[in-house]
């Protein structure tokens with residue numbers, strides 16, 4: 001049976017400092033590197049031969065991917081990088097302390113922005129530009145809901161990853177808390193009003209097994 005393993009990057013500097021990150025490109029902390037090693041160990045124990053690794057344009061996920069593919073002894077694998085797996089853009093919350101944001105906007109509003117499906121965090125007033133996105137003609141969002149994140153992620157799933165799985169090729173995705181929540185919502189068919197209960201901790205891999213129609217038949221959270 002074909003397998004997909006998905007994992008969030010290890011702790012980033014922004015995770016450590018409890019600030020909103022989104023598309024900001026921050027490094028892993030020493031703890032985050034340790035978490036990536038632990039995730040790699042869990043994945044190595046599965047003894048899966050992957051065909052591809054997919055990650056975002058952000059270094060916390062890319063560094064985690066590099067560590068994992070090296071440690072599972074599959075450094076030769078192609079690591080495909082796509083902006084479509086980037087973290088959800090947190091708009092004007094970016095850089096703000098998460099506890100301070102609760103004081104400013106209220107716990108309920110923050111819960112909607114962080115864990116709701118359609119709630120859109122406050123937008124930036126000026127659009128950022130970065131070479132990596134400009135070169136591809138990709139507009140950096142002013143802010144993204146989980147729904148918007150899912151909408152820009154699913155074409156990559158459908159056009160790239162799903163086909164490889166259907167060909168029987170095991171796949172590994174290293175991405176972010178909310179981009180993975182968007183994918184899990186799709187794979188597990190989670191209703192809009194229940195996705196707020198799904199959490200994806202740093203460096204905790206999840207393995208899916210699919211049948212020939214790409215229906216998920218098992219899901220294991222690796223510990």
Ligand SMILES: O=C(O)[C@H](O)COP(=O)(O)O
Pocket residue numbers: 019020021022087090114176177178
């Ligand atoms: O972008 C961020 O701040 C983090 O990756 C995840 O955000 P969260 O703490 O709201 O899940």
